[in-house]
Amino acid sequence: MARTENGKVALITGGGQGIGQAVAERLHADGFRVAIADLNLETAGRVAEKLGGKNGGAIALYVNVADRDSVFGAVDQAVAELGGFDVIINNAGIAPQSPLDEITTESIAKIFSINFNGVVWGIQAATKAFKALGHGGKIISAASQAGHEGNPGIALYSATKFAIRGLSQSAARDLAKYGITVNTYAPGIVKTPLMEELAQKTAALAGQPEEWGWEQFTQGIALERLSEASDVAGVVSFLSGPDSNYITGQSILVDGGMVFN
Numbered sequence: 001m002a003r004t005e006n007g008k009v010a011l012i013t014g015g016g017q018g019i020g021q022a023v024a025e026r027l028h029a030d031g032f033r034v035a036i037a038d039l040n041l042e043t044a045g046r047v048a049e050k051l052g053g054k055n056g057g058a059i060a061l062y063v064n065v066a067d068r069d070s071v072f073g074a075v076d077q078a079v080a081e082l083g084g085f086d087v088i089i090n091n092a093g094i095a096p097q098s099p100l101d102e103i104t105t106e107s108i109a110k111i112f113s114i115n116f117n118g119v120v121w122g123i124q125a126a127t128k129a130f131k132a133l134g135h136g137g138k139i140i141s142a143a144s145q146a147g148h149e150g151n152p153g154i155a156l157y158s159a160t161k162f163a164i165r166g167l168s169q170s171a172a173r174d175l176a177k178y179g180i181t182v183n184t185y186a187p188g189i190v191k192t193p194l195m196e197e198l199a200q201k202t203a204a205l206a207g208q209p210e211e212w213g214w215e216q217f218t219q220g221i222a223l224e225r226l227s228e229a230s231d232v233a234g235v236v237s238f239l240s241g242p243d244s245n246y247i248t249g250q251s252i253l254v255d256g257g258m259v260f261n
């Protein structure tokens with residue numbers, strides 16, 4: 001079906017691969033002009049080209065979400081190049097293994113600087129842009145099923161994802177008066193480069209083959225299959241569009257039935 005522009009602009013962090021790429025492609029198909037922002041400008045550029053480049057309503061931007069100025073700069077660039085700003089998807093994240101006895105001050109600082117601080121900067125930068133443009137907007141961030149229930153071996157990661165939900169619930173209350181909604185999506189196990197690395201490292205730490213790592217992460221999925229990135233992108237599409245206008249402060253589990261709450 002031919003794409004019809006909806007007049008709106010979305011910026012997706014970590015849009016160069018995995019879930020972020022699927023979200024960028026889905027929102028573009030929905031009619032958004034999209035800014036694909038990533039630490040890896042090469043992968044982001046490939047996704048933007050696939051979607052037709054600037055004339056086709058897709059640009060690639062460099063962003064390091066751990067750096068506040070970089071996030072504000074990326075939002076400013078999206079406004080300048082795409083002529084508006086309506087939705088931010090704070091998707092970028094990392095998921096290193098974190099056995100409890102190996103957690104250090106440095107490992108805490110590193111993961112929080114990306115997974116948590118990155119969402120704080122995204123909320124601040126998007127809010128500033130929405131206010132300057134004189135309208136509301138939608139702030140949508142990546143949580144995880146591991147941000148609803150602790151998972152073994154990834155305590156720090158789980159902590160960042162619980163923190164994102166707390167941050168987003170408070171922000172939803174603070175920003176409602178400006179017509180800004182704040183929600184999170186909580187994927188289950190999606191076969192992306194992030195999850196492949198995590199499954200490999202989990203298996204290696206236990207001295208088991210990679211398959212064992214996947215089994216650990218897929219146990220207990222009611223629908224008995226791993227998630228496709230497109231499963232998540234469909235829910236982000238809903239959260240980005242008008243059908244979710246009356247939803248704020250929520251975390252939508254997209255996990256095939258891993259966590260029921």
Ligand SMILES: NC(=O)C1=CN([C@@H]2O[C@H](COP(=O)(O)OP(=O)(O)OC[C@H]3O[C@@H](n4cnc5c(N)ncnc54)[C@H](O)[C@@H]3O)[C@@H](O)[C@H]2O)C=CC1
Nearest residue numbers: 014018019039064065092093142144187189190192193194
């Ligand atoms: N894959 C999975 O099973 C799940 C993933 N998630 C979350 O979904 C989000 C996306 O995950 P995946 O697509 O699996 O990851 P991925 O590793 O495949 O892709 C992440 C993207 O973020 C970019 N990125 C990393 N650090 C960055 C930084 N500092 N600034 C800007 N960009 C940066 C990477 O270059 C990459 O393009 C993450 O927040 C992750 O925690 C949540 C639940 C499950």
Ligand SMILES: CC(=O)C(C)=O
Nearest residue numbers: 095144145146188217
């Ligand atoms: C990486 C992740 O979010 C998991 C295992 O839920």
